[in-house]
Amino acid sequence: MTFLPKPKLHHPDLQKNALGYTRRDYEGPVSTLCAGCGHDSISAAIVRACFELDIAPHRVAKLSGIGCSSKTPTYFLGASHGFNSVHGRMPSVATGANLANRDLIYLGVSGDGDSASIGLGQFAHAMRRGVNMVYIVENNGVYGLTKGQFSATADKGAKSKRGVVNTDEPIDLVGLALQLGATFVARSFSGDKAQLVPLIEAALKHQGAAFIDCLSPCVAFNNHDGSTKSFDFVREHNEAVNALDVMLPREEITADYAPGTVELVTQHDGSVLRLRKLHVDYDVHDRVAALTYMQERHAAGEIVTGLLYVDPEPRDLHAALKTCATPLNALGDTALVPGSAALDKLNATLR
Amino acid sequence: MLQQVDRVEGLQRVNDFVVKFANVNGSGSASANALFAKAVLRMGIPATPRNIFPSNIQGLPTWYEVRVSEKGYLGARGGGVDLMVQMNPQTWDQDIADIAPGGYLFYDNTKVLPPSKFRRDIVVIGVPLTEMTNAAYKSTRERQLFKNIVGLGALSMLLDMDPAAVEQLLAEQFKGRDKLIAANVQALHMGRDWVTANLEAPIGLRLKRADAVGDRIFVEGNSAAALGAVYGGATVCAWYPITPSSSLAEAFTRWCQRFRVDKETGTNKFAIVQAEDELASIGMVIGAAWNGARAFTATSGPGISLMQEFIGLAYFAEIPAVIFDVQRAGPSTGMPTRTQQTDILSCAYASHGDTKHVLLFPEDPYECFEFGALAFDLADRLQTPIFVMLELEVGMNERLCRPFQWDDSRKLDRGKVMTAEELQAGKKFGRYLDVDGDGIPYRTLPGTHPTKGAFFTRGTSKDAMARYSEEGHDYQENMERLLKKHHTARTLVPPAVIRTAPEGAKYGAIYYGTTSPAMFEADEILADQGITLDLCRVRGFPFGDEVRDFITAHDHVFVVEQNRDGQLRSLLVNELEIDPKRLVKVVHYDGTPITARFIADAIARRLQSTPLPSLREVVS
Numbered sequence: 001m002t003f004l005p006k007p008k009l010h011h012p013d014l015q016k017n018a019l020g021y022t023r024r025d026y027e028g029p030v031s032t033l034c035a036g037c038g039h040d041s042i043s044a045a046i047v048r049a050c051f052e053l054d055i056a057p058h059r060v061a062k063l064s065g066i067g068c069s070s071k072t073p074t075y076f077l078g079a080s081h082g083f084n085s086v087h088g089r090m091p092s093v094a095t096g097a098n099l100a101n102r103d104l105i106y107l108g109v110s111g112d113g114d115s116a117s118i119g120l121g122q123f124a125h126a127m128r129r130g131v132n133m134v135y136i137v138e139n140n141g142v143y144g145l146t147k148g149q150f151s152a153t154a155d156k157g158a159k160s161k162r163g164v165v166n167t168d169e170p171i172d173l174v175g176l177a178l179q180l181g182a183t184f185v186a187r188s189f190s191g192d193k194a195q196l197v198p199l200i201e202a203a204l205k206h207q208g209a210a211f212i213d214c215l216s217p218c219v220a221f222n223n224h225d226g227s228t229k230s231f232d233f234v235r236e237h238n239e240a241v242n243a244l245d246v247m248l249p250r251e252e253i254t255a256d257y258a259p260g261t262v263e264l265v266t267q268h269d270g271s272v273l274r275l276r277k278l279h280v281d282y283d284v285h286d287r288v289a290a291l292t293y294m295q296e297r298h299a300a301g302e303i304v305t306g307l308l309y310v311d312p313e314p315r316d317l318h319a320a321l322k323t324c325a326t327p328l329n330a331l332g333d334t335a336l337v338p339g340s341a342a343l344d345k346l347n348a349t350l351r
Numbered sequence: 352m353l354q355q356v357d358r359v360e361g362l363q364r365v366n367d368f369v370v371k372f373a374n375v376n377g378s379g380s381a382s383a384n385a386l387f388a389k390a391v392l393r394m395g396i397p398a399t400p401r402n403i404f405p406s407n408i409q410g411l412p413t414w415y416e417v418r419v420s421e422k423g424y425l426g427a428r429g430g431g432v433d434l435m436v437q438m439n440p441q442t443w444d445q446d447i448a449d450i451a452p453g454g455y456l457f458y459d460n461t462k463v464l465p466p467s468k469f470r471r472d473i474v475v476i477g478v479p480l481t482e483m484t485n486a487a488y489k490s491t492r493e494r495q496l497f498k499n500i501v502g503l504g505a506l507s508m509l510l511d512m513d514p515a516a517v518e519q520l521l522a523e524q525f526k527g528r529d530k531l532i533a534a535n536v537q538a539l540h541m542g543r544d545w546v547t548a549n550l551e552a553p554i555g556l557r558l559k560r561a562d563a564v565g566d567r568i569f570v571e572g573n574s575a576a577a578l579g580a581v582y583g584g585a586t587v588c589a590w591y592p593i594t595p596s597s598s599l600a601e602a603f604t605r606w607c608q609r610f611r612v613d614k615e616t617g618t619n620k621f622a623i624v625q626a627e628d629e630l631a632s633i634g635m636v637i638g639a640a641w642n643g644a645r646a647f648t649a650t651s652g653p654g655i656s657l658m659q660e661f662i663g664l665a666y667f668a669e670i671p672a673v674i675f676d677v678q679r680a681g682p683s684t685g686m687p688t689r690t691q692q693t694d695i696l697s698c699a700y701a702s703h704g705d706t707k708h709v710l711l712f713p714e715d716p717y718e719c720f721e722f723g724a725l726a727f728d729l730a731d732r733l734q735t736p737i738f739v740m741l742e743l744e745v746g747m748n749e750r751l752c753r754p755f756q757w758d759d760s761r762k763l764d765r766g767k768v769m770t771a772e773e774l775q776a777g778k779k780f781g782r783y784l785d786v787d788g789d790g791i792p793y794r795t796l797p798g799t800h801p802t803k804g805a806f807f808t809r810g811t812s813k814d815a816m817a818r819y820s821e822e823g824h825d826y827q828e829n830m831e832r833l834l835k836k837h838h839t840a841r842t843l844v845p846p847a848v849i850r851t852a853p854e855g856a857k858y859g860a861i862y863y864g865t866t867s868p869a870m871f872e873a874d875e876i877l878a879d880q881g882i883t884l885d886l887c888r889v890r891g892f893p894f895g896d897e898v899r900d901f902i903t904a905h906d907h908v909f910v911v912e913q914n915r916d917g918q919l920r921s922l923l924v925n926e927l928e929i930d931p932k933r934l935v936k937v938v939h940y941d942g943t944p945i946t947a948r949f950i951a952d953a954i955a956r957r958l959q960s961t962p963l964p965s966l967r968e969v970v971s
Contacts, residue, residue: 056801057801058797058798058799058800058801058802058805059798061642061797061798063638073807074807074819078805079801079802079805080797080805081795081796081797081798081805081806081807081808082805082806082807082808083638083641083807083808083809084807084808084809084810084811085634085637085638085664085810086634086660086661086664086810089630089631089634089661091631091634092589092626092630092631092632092633092634092635092638093634093635093637093638093641094638095589095624095631095634095635095638096587096589096634096635096636096637096638096639096640096641096642096644096646097638097639097641097642097797098638099587099622099624099635099638099639099644100586100587100638100639100640100641100642100643100644100646101642101643101644101796101797101798103798104642104797104798121627121628121631122627122630122631122634124627125626125627125631129624317624318622321619321622321623321624322617322618322619323618323619323620323621323622324613324616324618324619324620325616325618326620328586328587328620328621328622328639328644329586329639329642329643329644329796330643331584331586331620333584333762333763335620336581336584336586336611336620336763337581337582337584337757337763338581338582338610339757339759340756340757340758340759342610343582343755343756343757344754346578346755347566347568347754347755350568350569350570350754351392351393351564351566351567351568351569
């Protein structure tokens with residue numbers, strides 16, 4: 001098929017970030033997804049988040065599984081290494097990559113088929129291990145590449161484009177992530193850039209397992225009446241618990257909101273999440289309450305979005321494994337090979 | 352006390368016999384048994400122990416068979432057992448039947464058994480171990496543990512074993528815990544003294560100090576392979592528990608704790624993850640190796656089956672990976688605690704589509720170490736999965752072998768990795784370009800350079816610049832290059848070890864892995880019968896020219912294997928395009944290790960009963 005390079009015509013006045021990169025430097029080749037696909041909006045949000053956070057593009061490793069969503073890493077961050085692995089197995093590849101070099105940023109992109117069906121196990125274990133990565137599921141409730149079969153996140157009673165009604169209970173990845181100890185959990189909507197970009201930024205700044213379930217309607221197979229993952233349905237039933245701004249340490253933090261309506265969460269790297277509460281009672285630090293709340297609202301037919309849970313001081317897999325500060329892939333022979341003297345000593349104990 | 356049913360002339364052998372301990376799993380017998388084997392070695396006599404155990408943790412029968420052989424035969428001997436140390440009533444009948452005529456039975460006679468439970472053609476030695484330990488110790492645990500040592504003491508007296516060898520081992524084992532040493536030595540002598548007072552010792556089987564061990568070491572293959580991984584620079588291990596490979600990953604943990612913890616910070620220069628399954632294990636290995644760390648997994652046949660898809664990805668996307676496959680009897684769950692060489696084909700051609708992988712076949716712990724380290728260089732050099740094909744027989748048994756060696760001038764070969772400096776200097780980078788003509792492209796690691804060298808890794812087809820492509824010629828060129836790379840691998844894997852008879856033999860034998868000691872011994876048995884063989888021990892796949900030359904130089908070649916279908920033979924036929932008639936299958940696959948007697952019998956019978964027609968004319 002096709003590889004479509006994007007013409008590199010930079011406008012001389014394009015805005016540059018602190019590292020001197022323009023937005024263009026974070027883009028990739030032209031997307032081959034359907035026109036209007038929600039996934040492309042997420043790619044655009046990733047581009048913007050990385051640009052705004054002044055992340056050097058080559059310091060990001062982007063990984064995915066198989067499916068429409070998993071194709072998207074080709075279409076953003078063209079200067080980053082990417083890895084389109086096997087179906088449902090991105091989490092293990094990302095875990096291994098992360099173990100090898102703790103200094104890069106790991107961005108995993110997956111879909112609802114990739115993570116909730118074939119890859120449910122790997123999704124769960126990456127969350128419970130606390131792999132320091134951003135894990136985005138572009139959730140549209142169907143298999144796009146194979147033309148519209150239900151996925152495991154499709155709601156019970158939802159109708160497919162061909163008129164089939166789904167009879168299985170949906171898997172809620174947000175609920176699972178919360179239960180399994182993810183230290184940053186959010187849900188968003190590809191059609192809400194204002195909400196999505198800061199969430200991705202906050203996740204990129206988070207030093208643990210950060211999960212974003214992003215509803216991303218499939219214009220080809222799941223955007224009709226009777227679908228609970230269509231643009232119209234998600235817009236109508238979207239209930240955000242908060243609105244978020246991410247402020248880098250260098251920015252001046254102002255809080256000109258009424259008391260109780262704004263919470264400032266300082267993350268481990270000094271960045272600050274400014275949460276404007278849309279639900280005064282919602283506490284982003286209460287895992288159990290978050291779970292209950294999600295279930296209640298789901299039962300009422302609503303889709304709760306926003307930052308749902310955050311632990312500003314997460315312990316990641318490297319902390320658990322006590323790995324050294326130097327990335328494992330940078331250790332040289334001297335650090336790795338004990339040498340002949342150690343071997344002679346050892347031989348003596350094996351006689 | 353002596354329950355001698357009949358007066359039997361027992362076998363008379365010095366430093367050449369087989370002792371089998373029949374125990375209950377989980378009764379603490381393992382350490383006493385190992386002590387016996389090690390004490391024999393300390394007396395300068397080669398001994399080869401084998402654990403024979405069920406897929407179970409506690410309560411079921413387990414055996415420990417030790418072959419004592421001053422001549423240095425390390426393979427299983429086969430045939431009846433010369434001395435059965437029977438400590439498990441559950442397997443009494445079977446164990447009694449296993450004793451060779453004239454052999455000896457050593458058992459705990461605290462409970463008197465009817466004469467019908469014994470054989471008339473064996474020497475029966477009863478020692479009241481339970482009675483003795485019940486009198487001497489209070490706690491059940493002590494009684495149980497010391498019973499093994501009292502038994503060892505009695506045995507040492509009967510076999511004329513030097514008690515100093517055992518005492519020295521106890522002192523080393525419990526170093527710093529003097530009370531424990533004293534208690535064990537006391538138990539040892541309790542057994543010895545009882546034998547002196549009540550029986551005629553030594554019996555016809557005797558141990559006599561010799562000098563046949565040399566500087567060899569005694570170690571398990573899994574442990575050696577794990578040490579090889581440390582020396583090979585592995586930093587990431589992702590694994591899922593499966594018999595018989597679990598002890599490899601566990602040994603890696605121990606070696607890392609010893610050699611890879613930073614003294615100043617206490618942090619680890621390694622990462623070991625027990626994954627949720629074999630798919631995740633190999634996925635983590637591939638992710639880590641893609642990112643420049645040396646990574647491996649350890650598994651067995653069922654794990655290999657589960658990893659197939661990922662192995663194909665690593666082959667096609669060209670990512671290094673090291674897989675230690677400690678083989679057990681298949682198919683399916685098969686016999687998880689029995690040995691075989693049964694994953695040759697499933698590894699050589701792992702995954703869907705056209706694939707060929709690199710395999711290494713270590714014969715003993717020395718080579719487990721050597722190939723374990725080498726595998727990481729090969730994986731980086733060839734950017735492909737490397738399989739180290741252990742077998743339960745070598746993985747889970749301690750085996751005498753050459754001492755480990757390391758050349759300090761040896762550097763880890765990281766293969767073709769393009770650096771930021773090279774990229775900056777303008778060196779052309781195309782991930783799948785065959786720049787050097789050896790089929791091996793250059794790779795870059797994530798995060799190397801701000802603007803150059805990034806590429807997209809994928810399991811879909813691509814062009815030489817790593818761009819997605821469904822063009823037939825792009826796909827085919829890539830597949831041809833992969834074949835060329837596999838061809839290059841022939842020159843990098845360890846060559847076959849060939850031993851030709853001085854006058855040149857008409858027949859040859861090809862073998863690999865743990866068949867080695869049995870093959871050597873079989874060769875001597877056959878030589879005594881006037882049958883001369885040339886020998887070729889295959890150590891790697893793809894096969895080098897020397898393997899093809901060896902086959903074509905002989906009328907017929909026996910391919911000796913431990914699987915039903917002759918898997919290596921199939922691989923030889925397929926890859927070297929050998930006329931199958933030239934390769935005569937000799938297979939042993941009941942789950943027990945192949946023996947010299949079996950090999951010699953099979954080959955002799957084949958040559959004597961149905962002489963093989965000469966193929967020279969037909970072929971040439």
